[in-house]
Amino acid sequence: MLRRGSALPVQSDGRTVLPQEIAIRLGVFVALLVLMGAAEAQWPRRERSCSRGRRWPNNLGIAALNSLTVRAIPPGSATAVAMLVEARHWGLFAAINPARWVEFVITLVVLDGVIYGQHVLFHAVPVLWRVHRMHHADLDFDVTTGVRFHPIEICISAVIKSVAVAILGAPAVAVLSFEVLLNATSMFNHANLALSSGTDRMLRWVTVTPDMHRVHHSILVRETNSNFGFNLSLWDRLFGTYCAQPSAGHRGMTIGLEQFRDPADERLDRMLLQPWRGGTGAYPILRENAR
DSSP states (O other): OOOTTOOOOBOTTSOBOOHHHHHHHHHHHHHHHHHHHHHHHHSBSSOOSSOHHHHHHHHHHHHHHHHHHHHHSTTOSHHHHHHHHHHHTOSHHHHHOOOHHHHHHHHHHHHHHHHHHHHHHHHHSHHHHHHHHHHHTOSSOSGGGGGOOOHHHHHHHHHHHHHHHHHHTOOHHHHHHHHHHHHHHHHHHTSOBOOOHHHHHHHTTTBOOHHHHHGGGBSSHHHHTSOOOSSBTHHHHHTTOOOOSOTTOTTTSOBSOSSOOOGGGGSHHHHHHGGGSSOOOSOSHHHHHHO
16 A cells, blocks of 8 residues: 555565666766766866866766666665655654655755765764775866765665665655755766856855865865765754865865875776775874874
């Protein structure tokens, strides 16, 4: 049985299927990659230190691997979990039965807060930082950085999101909308895109802009451990992790990490091995606070 207003199929063995999810997410991804890539070429914020030909195949290769990895692990996605939860009438929303639009808004906001908290956690705990640092080891900052995450991190994130979805009893349409929005905002706020100061100032009161998130990719520890938001900017302001600008300026700042400065580290095989290479370094928040 499905909740009111739901027309999403659930298989009898509990595994869920949403064929249109793949098409929607892939369509949005390709459209934004083309759009942001063209915008970066027309209005770049910084000069590139590495060519697209060297970086993009590896970053996009990681994104493709991540998509296949998540699909291979039951139930396959947070949207699939939401469909199962809806069919079984599990979670908070099933108990209190709010209006569908209320469920939709709460789901978007709560999941965004969960992703903020997850991001802080990956910076706080040294072993999780080892997994997350592949994202920060990119020597440049552009639209493909927004999809460059280690498969282990993607799997952990999928579990965290799925638990949050199950607790909420979030509707599948809201979860799918959040996943699409998260991917879209990640590609936007990682873009090497020059916005006017007025546009940036206005947008960042609501969402994370490229200039706001670029600070997070600074080589400096105190700047790396700031601006954790991906979509809504309010979390950084609310929890005191907001940093307005990099100390060296956007054109003068160094992108990346102290440990991985060799362009050869941009190869796909070396990126996948980064969690096991070298020491943890000085970046984890718990280690930084212990000094």
